[in-house]
Amino acid sequence: MFRQNKRRTAGRKNFEPSIFQGVTQIYNTRLSFYDIPPIDEITLEEFETWAIDRLKILIEIESCGLRSKSLRETEQVIKPLLLKYLPLNPNPSSSASPPASVIAERKKDHYSHFILRLVFCRTEDLRRKFIKNELVLFKIRYNMLQPKEQREFIAQYSDKLPWQYISQDEKLDILDDLFAATSSTVRNSLVFESGDPSFTISRDQLYQHIQKSEQFIKLPFEKVPNLVASRSVLLRAGSAYIPSTLQLNLLSIEYQDLLTTSLIRTFQSMPRLEEDDRLLPLLNNLSANSSSIEYDMSSKFDAENASDINAVSVTTPAVMKHYPMCATHLQGALMSKSHLKYQGRQQLQLFLKGIGLSIDEAMKFWSYQFTKSNSGITMEKFNKEYKYNLRHNYGLEGARINYKPPDCSRILSKPKPGKGESHGCPYRDLPLDSLITNLNEMGVTDQVDINMVVDDVGRNDYTVACTRVFEFTHKQELAKSKATSSEGMHINHPNLYFDRSRQLEKSS
Amino acid sequence: MTVATSSAGLSSETGAEDTSSTTLENTPTLQSFTRDSENDADGGAPAKKRAAPSSSDMLFYYERLLPFRYIFQWLNHSPKPSKDFTMREFAFEFRSGAYQRYNSFSNQDDFKKSVVNANPMRFEVGAVYSANPKERKNLPKSALKPLSKELVFDIDLTDYDDIRTCCSGTAICTKCWKFIQVATKIMDASLREDFGFNHLIWIFSGRRGAHCWVSDKRARALDENSRKSIVEYLDVVGKHNVKSGKLNLKKPYHPHIERSFNILKDQFATIILREQDPWNTYENNTEIDKKLDELLSFLPEKALQEELRKHWKSSSSNSLTKWEDINVFAKRTLKSQLQVNMLNDAKKDVILYFMYPRLDMEVSKQVIHLLKSPFCIHPGTGNVCVPFDPLKSLVDNDEDSDYGFNPMTAPNLGQLQTEIENWTGNGSTGSNSGVKTLDYEKTSLKPYVDYFAKFVNGLNQEELSVKRERDASDKLDF
Numbered sequence: 001m002f003r004q005n006k007r008r009t010a011g012r013k014n015f016e017p018s019i020f021q022g023v024t025q026i027y028n029t030r031l032s033f034y035d036i037p038p039i040d041e042i043t044l045e046e047f048e049t050w051a052i053d054r055l056k057i058l059i060e061i062e063s064c065g066l067r068s069k070s071l072r073e074t075e076q077v078i079k080p081l082l083l084k085y086l087p088l089n090p091n092p093s094s095s096a097s098p099p100a101s102v103i104a105e106r107k108k109d110h111y112s113h114f115i116l117r118l119v120f121c122r123t124e125d126l127r128r129k130f131i132k133n134e135l136v137l138f139k140i141r142y143n144m145l146q147p148k149e150q151r152e153f154i155a156q157y158s159d160k161l162p163w164q165y166i167s168q169d170e171k172l173d174i175l176d177d178l179f180a181a182t183s184s185t186v187r188n189s190l191v192f193e194s195g196d197p198s199f200t201i202s203r204d205q206l207y208q209h210i211q212k213s214e215q216f217i218k219l220p221f222e223k224v225p226n227l228v229a230s231r232s233v234l235l236r237a238g239s240a241y242i243p244s245t246l247q248l249n250l251l252s253i254e255y256q257d258l259l260t261t262s263l264i265r266t267f268q269s270m271p272r273l274e275e276d277d278r279l280l281p282l283l284n285n286l287s288a289n290s291s292s293i294e295y296d297m298s299s300k301f302d303a304e305n306a307s308d309i310n311a312v313s314v315t316t317p318a319v320m321k322h323y324p325m326c327a328t329h330l331q332g333a334l335m336s337k338s339h340l341k342y343q344g345r346q347q348l349q350l351f352l353k354g355i356g357l358s359i360d361e362a363m364k365f366w367s368y369q370f371t372k373s374n375s376g377i378t379m380e381k382f383n384k385e386y387k388y389n390l391r392h393n394y395g396l397e398g399a400r401i402n403y404k405p406p407d408c409s410r411i412l413s414k415p416k417p418g419k420g421e422s423h424g425c426p427y428r429d430l431p432l433d434s435l436i437t438n439l440n441e442m443g444v445t446d447q448v449d450i451n452m453v454v455d456d457v458g459r460n461d462y463t464v465a466c467t468r469v470f471e472f473t474h475k476q477e478l479a480k481s482k483a484t485s486s487e488g489m490h491i492n493h494p495n496l497y498f499d500r501s502r503q504l505e506k507s508s
Numbered sequence: 509m510t511v512a513t514s515s516a517g518l519s520s521e522t523g524a525e526d527t528s529s530t531t532l533e534n535t536p537t538l539q540s541f542t543r544d545s546e547n548d549a550d551g552g553a554p555a556k557k558r559a560a561p562s563s564s565d566m567l568f569y570y571e572r573l574l575p576f577r578y579i580f581q582w583l584n585h586s587p588k589p590s591k592d593f594t595m596r597e598f599a600f601e602f603r604s605g606a607y608q609r610y611n612s613f614s615n616q617d618d619f620k621k622s623v624v625n626a627n628p629m630r631f632e633v634g635a636v637y638s639a640n641p642k643e644r645k646n647l648p649k650s651a652l653k654p655l656s657k658e659l660v661f662d663i664d665l666t667d668y669d670d671i672r673t674c675c676s677g678t679a680i681c682t683k684c685w686k687f688i689q690v691a692t693k694i695m696d697a698s699l700r701e702d703f704g705f706n707h708l709i710w711i712f713s714g715r716r717g718a719h720c721w722v723s724d725k726r727a728r729a730l731d732e733n734s735r736k737s738i739v740e741y742l743d744v745v746g747k748h749n750v751k752s753g754k755l756n757l758k759k760p761y762h763p764h765i766e767r768s769f770n771i772l773k774d775q776f777a778t779i780i781l782r783e784q785d786p787w788n789t790y791e792n793n794t795e796i797d798k799k800l801d802e803l804l805s806f807l808p809e810k811a812l813q814e815e816l817r818k819h820w821k822s823s824s825s826n827s828l829t830k831w832e833d834i835n836v837f838a839k840r841t842l843k844s845q846l847q848v849n850m851l852n853d854a855k856k857d858v859i860l861y862f863m864y865p866r867l868d869m870e871v872s873k874q875v876i877h878l879l880k881s882p883f884c885i886h887p888g889t890g891n892v893c894v895p896f897d898p899l900k901s902l903v904d905n906d907e908d909s910d911y912g913f914n915p916m917t918a919p920n921l922g923q924l925q926t927e928i929e930n931w932t933g934n935g936s937t938g939s940n941s942g943v944k945t946l947d948y949e950k951t952s953l954k955p956y957v958d959y960f961a962k963f964v965n966g967l968n969q970e971e972l973s974v975k976r977e978r979d980a981s982d983k984l985d986f
């Protein structure tokens with residue numbers, strides 16, 4: 001019956017007409033930036049099943065993220081699912097153009113991506129989630145490509161990517177400088193790739209590796225301000241030379257930018273789509289499905305853990321030592337200034353709620369902190385201006401939504417703190433000197449350790465930096481509890497940091 | 509009538525008004541946006557004849573000497589007045605302390621007339637905006653967006669006060685100017701070789717520092733993120749890198765740091781050990797214990813530190829001897845090659861720590877930040893903020909060749925006035941050829957103006973060729 005309803009997909013309506021020659025070419029390679037919308041007609045049935053198949057993958061990726069799985073672990077989980085729901089086979093080496101079966105796979109991948117854009121473009125929250133998970137999918141698939149395909153992929157997008165690989169000759173010309181500038185980055189990524197934190201490589205081996213295997217990308221220095229600031233790249237005549245181990249990061253930056261603007265454009269053209277009464281129910285149905293992606297931390301906070309959390313104990317070292325830097329930073333600001341601006345209040349209130357501070361204790365804690373300095377905020381003023389908001393966060397006012405503490409990507413997606421604000425992620429937002437002071441205060445004082453954290457920050461890997469700090473500050477506990485899974489503990493949520501830290505303390 | 513606070517002016521007070529706001533809106537903003545902290549009028553200007561100019565001195569200077577023509581060309585990038593100039597913000601700073609932002613001028617004449625009318629103590633150059641800054645009141649706020657500005661750097665000797673022993677505060681001498689000289693070399697090398705900039709010029713800030721203006725089109729177009737990344741790249745010895753006397757520098761050194769070290773290492777013995785001699789214990793040296801602790805804290809191995817501390821307590825010596833002591837004692841104390849390597853790294857760190865340029869980072873980060881224009885007069889000293897070549901003296905003074913530029917002999921307004929008064933023409937050539945000798949050409953300002961004109965010319969040649977290429981290919985450049 002759907003055959004009769006054969007129709008054009010929504011994609012067509014929402015994007016500028018694309019160039020036909022481009023369309024036949026887009027299925028020439030496995031992976032794409034999805035920069036050309038589909039224009040062929042598909043059936044409603046295809047529309048729905050393809051979208052659901054992709055959704056299954058994204059839901060699994062989201063779930064891996066929530067379980068703090070590393071990219072490597074996520075890969076292990078996702079690969080079998082990809083084979084089942086969204087296979088992408090390479091071009092057979094024998095024939096010049098891909099066979100029909102391969103084209104069909106790529107078409108499904110292409111369409112399903114665009115259909116889910118329609119599903120996820122509607123709110124900022126959904127867009128953020130979609131981009132995050134699609135980025136992971138992209139990274140997994142990029143890593144699955146053969147080196148030759150990776151080169152072809154980059155060649156295909158060469159007009160979009162402001163890069164250029166340098167020749168082996170050029171590399172050898174400046175080899176010593178490249179080594180001096182990038183060896184620590186290359187070393188880190190080799191350690192990361194090995195998946196073994198005790199992996200070591202000598203200076204000579206590293207030099208050999210860079211000489212023989214490492215490729216370098218050259219691009220305008222303006223493209224990579226963070227790498228320039230941390231002196232993680234070699235600069236020559238206005239170009240930055242970047243080891244190709246960082247290539248996936250660069251690709252992700254480009255892909256993320258592309259996706260962000262596309263989703264907003266999709267959203268802006270949604271009203272036209274909603275005139276179509278056949279698509280709307282389908283999209284709504286998909287949206288409902290996607291709600292299982294919604295974040296739920298509630299199960300993670302057990303009452304036993306929370307029993308000793310109260311208005312007094314949250315300022316004690318015994319509890320605060322489990323805080324991630326963002327929470328310490330916020331609470332420090334609150335305690336010294338007797339005030340926090342809105343964003344900071346939201347972030348800390350929900351964090352404290354997450355660690356088990358009840359509404360009554362929260363009311364005591366916040367009212368005391370705000371009124372303690374006699375700086376003008378009286379109890380009446382507090383009740384008038386701040387109480388409602390606090391109760392709102394606990395789901396006791398307004399729409400009565402039981403708000404959950406924001407995860408790191410949520411925190412990172414908010415506007416950066418302005419003057420006098422303390423919210424956000426300190427790894428991203430603090431000037432380097434304050435960051436290092438904070439690290440020292442958390443007990444990270446070893447120069448090598450600090451450099452590693454600073455390197456992560458330089459690469460915008462803020463949650464990696466945070467996870468690393470967790471590892472540095474819990475070395476002993478982690479060593480003792482080898483039995484319980486101590487690997488792959490990526491911190492992507494402030495409350496996860498806290499819970500892990502307490503758990504480790506209890507178990508050791 | 510307002511009279512200059514300092515009465516040591518060379519020319520007599522003529523009674524000319526300090527026309528703070530004759531033709532300009534009389535609501536100057538008092539916000540101190542960009543002061544470069546050199547305002548104290550009573551600082552100890554060391555050389556004689558260097559004194560705060562009066563407002564009539566300033567008027568004379570604006571009317572007859574300041575090379576408006578080249579400032580205009582420098583900022584305009586084109587033969588005809590362009591938006592790069594007409595939408596550029598200028599700020600006036602007055603004796604009263606008033607600070608007036610958002611002036612803009614339609615051409616070179618308007619520029620000069622407005623400065624002469626306002627007769628500010630000095631004026632500053634800001635960003636090019638998306639609209640005319642002086643019309644901002646008639647525009648929605650969003651219409652006035654900063655679009656471009658030169659990339660600027662500020663180095664000031666006050667940031668070296670913990671190292672220099674020859675002078676302190678506002679005072680300088682040729683010894684401590686060497687810190688600035690070596691800083692210009694390091695910055696120059698990086699900005700050219702690493703970032704690929706070609707059109708940069710160094711300007712004496714009038715008392716104890718220098719500004720660098722990078723005027724390449726690519727530099728002017730940098731957003732704040734990129735500007736920040738450049739300053740952080742260059743800020744090797746910034747506060748965040750100094751923790752308990754140790755620099756957090758990765759080994760091997762990044763090529764920029766290695767190159768900087770190579771520039772510094774040959775001069776360390778002269779500038780630090782001999783001339784500044786900060787660890788001299790013969791004379792009464794204030795805070796000597798703190799200084800020695802600081803030096804020792806760089807060194808590896810507690811044992812080595814303690815031996816040296818004991819030895820230096822027991823007898824007096826100068827810095828050169830102490831530096832040699834480190835090797836002597838290390839031979840006895842350090843046992844492994846690893847420790848020796850650490851010591852060598854530590855000594856490199858010491859050299860970088862004491863001599864690497866100390867930048868005022870905030871000046872460089874913002875596009876809208878204003879900075880005193882070249883050829884302004886320093887209100888405290890009367891010195892002209894002249895451009896200079898870090899490598900060679902522009903006035904062919906052999907004595908100065910060590911410094912590239914000698915701030916002690918910098919052109920000074922009082923001196924320039926005398927030179928004009930005493931000028932009698934240089935033979936017959938001037939008038940015969942029908943070319944009028946300009947006032948600045950009668951003075952020692954001439955080589956500096958010529959140097960600046962050459963710089964501006966080089967910049968505009970490139971601007972023109974880029975424009976021509978662009979017109980030809982009908983494409984936008986970056």
Ligand SMILES: [Zn+2]
Nearest residue numbers: 674675681684
């Ligand atoms: Zn001096």
